[in-house]
Amino acid sequence: MGLYAGSYTGSCLCGGIQYRVDAELAPIQLCHCSQCRKAQGSAFASNSPVAKSSFQLIAGADLLKAYESSPGKRRFFCSRCGSPVYSARDATPELLRLRVGLINEPLPAGPEFHFHTASKANWLAIDDGLPQYAGEYPAAEKTPDA
Numbered sequence: 781m782g783l784y785a786g787s788y789t790g791s792c793l794c795g796g797i798q799y800r801v802d803a804e805l806a807p808i809q810l811c812h813c814s815q816c817r818k819a820q821g822s823a824f825a826s827n828s829p830v831a832k833s834s835f836q837l838i839a840g841a842d843l844l845k846a847y848e849s850s851p852g853k854r855r856f857f858c859s860r861c862g863s864p865v866y867s868a869r870d871a872t873p874e875l876l877r878l879r880v881g882l883i884n885e886p887l888p889a890g891p892e893f894h895f896h897t898a899s900k901a902n903w904l905a906i907d908d909g910l911p912q913y914a915g916e917y918p919a920a921e922k923t924p925d926a
Contacts, residue, residue, distance in 0.1 A: 796843045
């Protein structure tokens with residue numbers, strides 16, 4: 781599993797929430813679970829797990845709101861424009877699952893795998909040749925810093 785080294789910035793659609801991540805990003809993971817589909821309004825969520833200690837909110841703390849989508853899991857989003865920013869789980873408090881669509885800089889590589897494909901949207905064919913996992917990928921919550 782390769783890593784994307786560097787420092788990255790990100791912002792929501794309206795620009796009210798801005799952040800910086802000073803860490804290597806884990807490869808992009810595409811989650812097809814029904815909750816991610818509904819939260820994103822799309823076929824899947826594009827995530828990269830990052831250590832919470834590497835994430836710095838630069839602006840928009842007052843705009844960042846959370847929704848507990850399942851017990852112990854909160855999805856954080858901009859209350860002005862609705863952009864999903866990251867999710868966090870009580871079981872892994874040192875880790876955030878960053879929504880990579882908000883990152884401003886180009887990333888050096890694309891997705892590494894699809895997971896929760898057993899509940900994927902029926903209108904999407906996954907034919908990109910990436911590995912697919914019907915449920916949770918066993919190492920999906922791990923980063924080098926966690």
